[in-house]
Amino acid sequence: MTRRLLALLLLWAWACAAQAYDITDDTGHVTRFATPPARIVSVLPSLTETVCALGACERLVAVDRYSNWPAAVRRLPQVGGGLDPSVEAIAALKPDLVLMATSSRAGVRLRALGLKVLQLEPRTGADVRRVVVTLGRALGVAGAEALLQRIDADVADAANALPASARGLRVYFEVSPAPHAAGRGSFIGELMHRLGLVNVIGPEQGPFPRINPEYVVRAAPDLIMASQRSLIDMARRPGWAGMAALREQRTCGFDAEQRDVLVRAGPRIAEGARLMVQCVRQHLDKR
């Protein structure tokens, strides 16, 4: 009798071990999951969006104060920001997975409290793919590859929607009015490349360089993409008023919601590509 019980126990242990899986995050920590997580706290908007795009939105129990898409996450409790989350509020929700950026100091603390934490921070197109695959595995869902293919197909559609005359259009994309530009190494730069647009920021400048305002004036872009606030600021920058793109209003000012889509390296990058295409087409129509 005892032997049979023991055998049963061994079988059960073996079954558990077979189900358990390890996930390595961007900080190099390996986390073991016996079962897919069902109560998730995400404190980075792009990760929140990825979880939802993978069809696991209902597993989220709380988000950070900046996560705002899809609409369902706005009803969830907020546990602070990504850099200053409330440790207590997170622990109280008894999550079996916390998703956060690698730059947050809270990760160490949450792990010390025995919580499972994955720290991921997507920046480039390759990162987005890697994060989708990693999260798909962590959540135990099958849709990661399909999601990536869908994003890819949507970006390709967006590129096809651009008339041939748009090819080679020289674009300046401003991320913040510091001014920080989107360089060729960033996922925004990669999108521009796939759309057949030319980034006026040279490849030597890195992914999100802070640029000398003079650089843009000399580059004389055909088209400027920026947030509405950036555009207002541009008119005031010395020497910029004379730039043809500004003078002839060859600009697109994105509102806050559109900007969220464009600067978050998440599952909505194809939507970002469509916004860029829309911008280019408006400009071509005017011409």
Add this chain to the structure above:
Amino acid sequence: MNSTGLAPTPLAAVPVGPGRATALGLALLALAVLGLGLGASVGSTGLDSVLNARHDPVAWQIVWDIRLPRTLGAWLAGALLGLSGAVAQGLFRNPLADPFLLGSASGAALAVALAFAALGVSGMVSGSSGAALAQAASPALARLGLTGAAFVGALGGVLLTLVLAQGVQQTLRLLLAGVVVGYVLGAVRELVQLAQPDVLQAMQGFTLGITGFVGWSACAVMVAVLLPLLLAAWLLARVLDALTLGEDTARSLGLPLAPLRALLIAVLALGTGTAVAQTGLIGFVGLVAPHLARGLARSTHGPLVLLSTLTGGLLLMAADIAARLVIAPQELPVGVLTSVLGGLYLLWLMRQRTRAGRRA
């Protein structure tokens, strides 16, 4: 022994006996214990966690592993800053001296920025492999972690100041060197942030000062540092008293000023470095705590250092509790609160002094 002589208001210049200081110290300690109790019962989940702590493991964890260590940690960090502040103001004979004056804050901030950059906050350097590459390139930094980096940076900043000042002999040279180091290291940090804009965002979490991430291990580190420093400061208090009479007088009393001063600076650097490493940059506590302590009792530096330590601890502990209440269930970074409250206190103090000056 003499009174501190730090621009006292005429009426309060009489030093108090040791009895009053002891009573005050005990009262401050009792308040701290009360604060600890309050701190254990305040948070985003409210009093429920305390009531359910016995049978709910998560509630127990919230009270025992989150609220208690962070409240105690806030007290300890505040105490370290209060102690360092009292030492700094005595050492530089300047009531506006701040424990961050000798470059510890800028050093710590730079080290954290470098750590963020090297560890690839983001892996932004060259995409996904950037983080791994940077990590491989700086295993030492990775092992140190942000806390270690901040501590090393704080000490490095002070050492650099000492090198530039060519030792500890001249107060003015020390102060100037501290200012230079503050600006230069700040500029280098700006450069790091320019090169990697992402570091800027991550740095915010550090420069704001957050007590919410303090656990028991961090508390243990701070206790281990605070106790010997307190003892050292108590033993060195006589030097601070002598210094208030001027350096020449102090020297004529037969005190070996240079080594004693070096010791005091070591106390200052270790105190601020440890606090900064665990909580980030928390302004005003180190500046205000000695003023409050002097306001409670004019005394020689021995009791003053102790009172300032206790006051600093209580101050930051109160700020930590308030930070949890103001926008509950979310939290304010505690550094924001201490800066606002500290600024208001100094303003009030200034007005009091002006009025007292007019009356005199």
